[in-house]
Amino acid sequence: MIIALAGGVGGAKLANGLAAIMPPDKLLIVVNTGDDFEHLGLAISPDLDTVMYTLAGRANPELGWGLAGETWNFMAALELVGGETWFRLGDRDLATHLERTNRLGHGEALSDVTAHLCRRFGVAHHVAPMSDDPVRTLVHTRDGVLAFQDYFVRRRCEPMVTSIEFSGAATAKPTKAFTEALDSPELEAIVICPSNPLLSIGPILALPGVRARLASLPIPRIAVSPIIQGKAIRGPAAKMMRELGKEPSAVTVAEMYGDVVNAMVIEESDHAQMRNLTNLGLAGLPAHTVMKNPADQHQLAGTVLQFAQTLRVALDTV
Amino acid sequence: MIIALAGGVGGAKLANGLAAIMPPDKLLIVVNTGDDFEHLGLAISPDLDTVMYTLAGRANPELGWGLAGETWNFMAALELVGGETWFRLGDRDLATHLERTNRLGHGEALSDVTAHLCRRFGVAHHVAPMSDDPVRTLVHTRDGVLAFQDYFVRRRCEPMVTSIEFSGAATAKPTKAFTEALDSPELEAIVICPSNPLLSIGPILALPGVRARLASLPIPRIAVSPIIQGKAIRGPAAKMMRELGKEPSAVTVAEMYGDVVNAMVIEESDHAQMRNLTNLGLAGLPAHTVMKNPADQHQLAGTVLQFAQTLRVALDTV
Numbered sequence: 001m002i003i004a005l006a007g008g009v010g011g012a013k014l015a016n017g018l019a020a021i022m023p024p025d026k027l028l029i030v031v032n033t034g035d036d037f038e039h040l041g042l043a044i045s046p047d048l049d050t051v052m053y054t055l056a057g058r059a060n061p062e063l064g065w066g067l068a069g070e071t072w073n074f075m076a077a078l079e080l081v082g083g084e085t086w087f088r089l090g091d092r093d094l095a096t097h098l099e100r101t102n103r104l105g106h107g108e109a110l111s112d113v114t115a116h117l118c119r120r121f122g123v124a125h126h127v128a129p130m131s132d133d134p135v136r137t138l139v140h141t142r143d144g145v146l147a148f149q150d151y152f153v154r155r156r157c158e159p160m161v162t163s164i165e166f167s168g169a170a171t172a173k174p175t176k177a178f179t180e181a182l183d184s185p186e187l188e189a190i191v192i193c194p195s196n197p198l199l200s201i202g203p204i205l206a207l208p209g210v211r212a213r214l215a216s217l218p219i220p221r222i223a224v225s226p227i228i229q230g231k232a233i234r235g236p237a238a239k240m241m242r243e244l245g246k247e248p249s250a251v252t253v254a255e256m257y258g259d260v261v262n263a264m265v266i267e268e269s270d271h272a273q274m275r276n277l278t279n280l281g282l283a284g285l286p287a288h289t290v291m292k293n294p295a296d297q298h299q300l301a302g303t304v305l306q307f308a309q310t311l312r313v314a315l316d317t318v
Numbered sequence: 319m320i321i322a323l324a325g326g327v328g329g330a331k332l333a334n335g336l337a338a339i340m341p342p343d344k345l346l347i348v349v350n351t352g353d354d355f356e357h358l359g360l361a362i363s364p365d366l367d368t369v370m371y372t373l374a375g376r377a378n379p380e381l382g383w384g385l386a387g388e389t390w391n392f393m394a395a396l397e398l399v400g401g402e403t404w405f406r407l408g409d410r411d412l413a414t415h416l417e418r419t420n421r422l423g424h425g426e427a428l429s430d431v432t433a434h435l436c437r438r439f440g441v442a443h444h445v446a447p448m449s450d451d452p453v454r455t456l457v458h459t460r461d462g463v464l465a466f467q468d469y470f471v472r473r474r475c476e477p478m479v480t481s482i483e484f485s486g487a488a489t490a491k492p493t494k495a496f497t498e499a500l501d502s503p504e505l506e507a508i509v510i511c512p513s514n515p516l517l518s519i520g521p522i523l524a525l526p527g528v529r530a531r532l533a534s535l536p537i538p539r540i541a542v543s544p545i546i547q548g549k550a551i552r553g554p555a556a557k558m559m560r561e562l563g564k565e566p567s568a569v570t571v572a573e574m575y576g577d578v579v580n581a582m583v584i585e586e587s588d589h590a591q592m593r594n595l596t597n598l599g600l601a602g603l604p605a606h607t608v609m610k611n612p613a614d615q616h617q618l619a620g621t622v623l624q625f626a627q628t629l630r631v632a633l634d635t636v
Binding site: 041074083092093095 | 358392394398414416420438439
């Protein structure tokens with residue numbers, strides 16, 4: 001059994017590749033909820049939805065969020081009545097948020113709501129929020145402290161970041177699915193998908209006990225670098241790293257994860273970084289990590305699983 | 319200045335006719351909120367919206383509720399995720415409910431929210447809820463007590479009615495706009511639009527002091543009968559009257575209003591009921607009351623205003 005940690009688009013793509021080649025009961029996808037927020041009275045979970053829509057084959061490839069073939073009549077009408085329109089909500093996507101909000105309001109845990117929504121979207125694999133307790137990413141910037149979506153959507157990641165805070169993380173419990181999988185004797189590998197280490201994986205690792213528990217596992221713990229040739233495929237990861245005084249690179253990602261990981265998959269063109277990974281005591285594997293289509297996702301998932309298998313043998317031998 | 323009391327479709331049509339021939343500062347449209355309810359976490363005010371959309375020229379003529387040219391992608395998506403779909407919410411209509419809910423949640427009064435929405439929809443005339451306090455119509459039936467929309471939409475008015483309750487009405491205050499207009503020396507007439515006397519006008523008259531205040535006004539107080547030839551144009555008014563042991567007729571409507579009204583406009587084909595109206599001490603006017611288009615609305619509004627003018631002269635002479 002494998003746990004994949006995922007955030008937004010890149011994470012969802014590798015999770016989708018893993019789901020395509022693994023049986024549902026052998027994969028748990030643990031998703032960041034630090035991006036979650038309340039907007040217009042709705043409980044919005046951007047990363048959970050991105051993973052769910054991607055696994056359902058319903059994700060919007062142009063936008064990188066929301067549903068394919070979406071319409072925007074609600075949004076146009078909301079603008080007419082003077083509502084807040086900086087966070088765009090499609091007519092169909094809105095149903096997900098409203099149903100989630102309604103169920104949470106009736107006392108259901110986010111885990112249960114997520115399981116319900118996944119069932120309805122035909123997602124067979126287990127997608128679990130990292131926690132049922134609210135964790136809210138706050139981005140400290142030169143322009144002040146910004147709620148995540150304020151920074152990410154409204155301010156388009158423009159303000160210069162000074163630090164990142166995961167409000168609520170210190171007292172949030174990892175979900176039952178997550179802790180049970182971490183404690184399972186069946187657990188064979190951890191895969192950290194190519195998501196933003198600061199914003200998408202950071203909140204998961206900030207949950208009490210998670211970082212230590214991961215570091216203690218005598219199994220392959222493989223991160224796929226979201227940084228390729230010093231850049232992120234999408235999103236502010238590279239920009240944020242620079243603002244925080246770090247050179248954006250696969251090695252920097254590895255350093256951020258520290259003892260959480262014992263192996264890294266990096267892009268082939270970053271081959272020169274292999275030596276630095278070795279110096280950090282990490283196993284490294286250059287591979288084709290850019291996922292432009294489902295075939296790329298399957299291929300990378302296969303590469304990662306193969307790498308895990310190889311590492312497992314090596315770990316068992318040691 | 320004139321106060322029009324209105325509920326759903328028929329009320330909205332006459333209110334629209336009045337708005338078409340009266341300046342904005344001379345007409346206050348007071349709307350039933352007994353049909354209001356919370357659904358999927360949204361504050362829904364069906365009659366306020368029907369009046370607002372009608373005055374904005376945006377009402378859906380086929381449905382009798384909601385917006386013209388509406389789309390239903392949200393609803394289809396909500397069905398997919400297993401949400402409640404018995405109450406249909408269009409993609410554009412939803413923006414009205416969400417913005418209302420959001421503003422009420424921030425402490426705005428329903429009056430203010432209504433004024434805001436009307437401004438945004440380009441409605442120049444003053445549309446006011448009957449009260450800012452919640453009043454909820456409960457329909458007591460042979461099948462038990464049903465919340466209004468449960469009875470009206472989900473059960474399609476099928477259960478046999480035994481009585482009607484306006485929960486909250488005893489302690490709800492009429493809105494400031496309503497009480498100020500009732501007390502204004504400028505007030506020249508009351509028009510009760512052809513809405514369901516039991517469900518649409520009943521809640522307004524159930525507010526503390528309203529019935530007595532109306533009955534005391536030395537001005538024309540004219541109801542337009544929603545019952546024509548023993549039938550309602552739409553809705554359950556006639557069926558409910560029968561179930562409550564009353565013969566559906568313009569005279570029965572007049573009896574329900576009692577001393578609130580001193581005049582009735584009835585359909586020409588109900589001319590035979592004029593004698594009964596006279597016996598009740600009411601002035602009667604047979605007229606063309608079926609409103610199939612805006613021209614009908616303007617014509618009926620003109621007829622009612624002309625009737626009010628005639629009655630005012632007569633009242634002043636007495």
